[in-house]
Amino acid sequence: MSESKSPSLVRRTPWPESTSRPVGTPIQPSVVYASDCPDALDDQYEGRTSGYAYSREGHPNASVLAQKIDGMEGVSGGIITSSGMAAVTAAVLGLLNTGDHIIAGDQLYGRSLRMMNEDLPRFGIGFTLADPTDTAAFEAAIRAETKAILVEVVSNPTLRVADMEGIVRLAKAHGLILMIDNTFTTPRGYSPFEHGADVVIHSVTKLLAGHSDAMLGYVVARDENLQERIATTAITWGMTGSPFDCWLAERGLYSFELRYDRAAESAARLADHLAGLMGVKRVVYPMRSDHPDHNRAVALLSGRGGNMVSFEINGGRDAANTLARAAKNIAFAPTLGDIGTTLSHSASSSHRALSEDQRLALGISQGFFRVSVGVEDIDLLKEEFTEAIEAANATRS
Numbered sequence: 001m002s003e004s005k006s007p008s009l010v011r012r013t014p015w016p017e018s019t020s021r022p023v024g025t026p027i028q029p030s031v032v033y034a035s036d037c038p039d040a041l042d043d044q045y046e047g048r049t050s051g052y053a054y055s056r057e058g059h060p061n062a063s064v065l066a067q068k069i070d071g072m073e074g075v076s077g078g079i080i081t082s083s084g085m086a087a088v089t090a091a092v093l094g095l096l097n098t099g100d101h102i103i104a105g106d107q108l109y110g111r112s113l114r115m116m117n118e119d120l121p122r123f124g125i126g127f128t129l130a131d132p133t134d135t136a137a138f139e140a141a142i143r144a145e146t147k148a149i150l151v152e153v154v155s156n157p158t159l160r161v162a163d164m165e166g167i168v169r170l171a172k173a174h175g176l177i178l179m180i181d182n183t184f185t186t187p188r189g190y191s192p193f194e195h196g197a198d199v200v201i202h203s204v205t206k207l208l209a210g211h212s213d214a215m216l217g218y219v220v221a222r223d224e225n226l227q228e229r230i231a232t233t234a235i236t237w238g239m240t241g242s243p244f245d246c247w248l249a250e251r252g253l254y255s256f257e258l259r260y261d262r263a264a265e266s267a268a269r270l271a272d273h274l275a276g277l278m279g280v281k282r283v284v285y286p287m288r289s290d291h292p293d294h295n296r297a298v299a300l301l302s303g304r305g306g307n308m309v310s311f312e313i314n315g316g317r318d319a320a321n322t323l324a325r326a327a328k329n330i331a332f333a334p335t336l337g338d339i340g341t342t343l344s345h346s347a348s349s350s351h352r353a354l355s356e357d358q359r360l361a362l363g364i365s366q367g368f369f370r371v372s373v374g375v376e377d378i379d380l381l382k383e384e385f386t387e388a389i390e391a392a393n394a395t396r397s
């Protein structure tokens with residue numbers, strides 16, 4: 001066997017020189033980075049120079065994306081994680097020790113609740129779930145070991161608005177780390193750091209990336225020491241995000257404000273439209289005056305009610321099946337924040353682990369749907385929902 005005609009094939013060809021720069025962000029998938037010599041590595045690890053070494057610890061696409069979200073939250077030093085859940089996990093495991101206690105909203109994202117119920121006990125971390133619209137319930141849950149609070153500003157899927165003023169006051173008075181999962185509200189709807197939060201978490205997968213093709217999270221603490229602990233946990237436990245996902249999410253982020261504002265405006269109009277349809281029992285939208293937390297929503301959410309609308313139709317599972325099938329151009333999918341409108345049914349997805357009675361106590365019947373409104377034409381959306389609800393009505397009669 002002869003040797004390869006090109007003995008240098010396995011050697012990397014240098015990247016072509018160019019005096020001009022790419023306008024689009026390049027993707028840098030390299031896992032490792034070569035340095036000049038051991039001294040150069042010392043300089044880098046000891047902070048005298050900046051650079052990358054190994055992509056689990058950081059890479060340019062993560063830095064670019066994190067900086068953009070930092071800018072939206074008015075902070076610096078945030079990190080990108082491999083999912084929204086990785087961001088929640090990095091914050092909780094990075095900041096809490098065995099023996100500590102956390103108070104969390106009782107309507108958190110399903111997996112966050114599962115982490116509380118199933119995983120924290122394995123690490124000897126105590127938790128209490130409480131209703132975040134009721135600050136007295138949070139106050140009653142405080143113990144000597146309580147270190148942190150984790151809340152979402154708007155709950156899923158009943159869109160209740162937490163008493164953030166009361167919770168911030170409580171966190172300050174008791175020296176608790178206030179962690180806010182700002183996924184639903186987004187930095188455009190709510191600015192946690194302006195209101196006194198210590199840690200902000202995002203599922204970038206949802207509205208920020210916005211195209212259902214990248215799974216990532218983001219987490220940042222205002223305090224540098226806390227952020228160092230969270231980032232080290234994320235890196236050590238392998239929870240950081242990939243270059244390609246970061247690149248996709250960054251690309252999605254450029255249109256985030258346009259998408260969000262358009263979707264929020266449509267959501268308000270769709271909510272009013274649904275409320276006028278026969279067969280719709282109830283519509284939930286924070287900016288509607290019939291919402292239980294309407295005044296709080298107006299005060300907290302900078303005039304935007306967000307892109308999520310929930311509604312309940314008369315009839316049970318059969319009517320729900322008919323509605324989902326009839327809305328054939330609207331993806332029936334358990335997610336939110338896509339550029340297109342999606343429809344989800346809490347009883348068969350996010351809340352399926354609960355009993356029917358537990359769901360009903362939350363107001364989630366078999367006829368309860370959640371809509372993540374996208375950017376398509378509002379008249380088209382109204383028409384599609386009208387037809388789907390009429391089809392569901394026909395099932396019952």
Ligand SMILES: *Cc1c(COP(=O)(O)O)cnc(C)c1O
Pocket residue numbers: 083084085086109152181183184202203204205206215216217
């Ligand atoms: C989706 C979601 C998460 C989890 O994010 P993933 O990117 O799916 O891991 C966390 N919190 C909220 C509020 C979410 O909607």
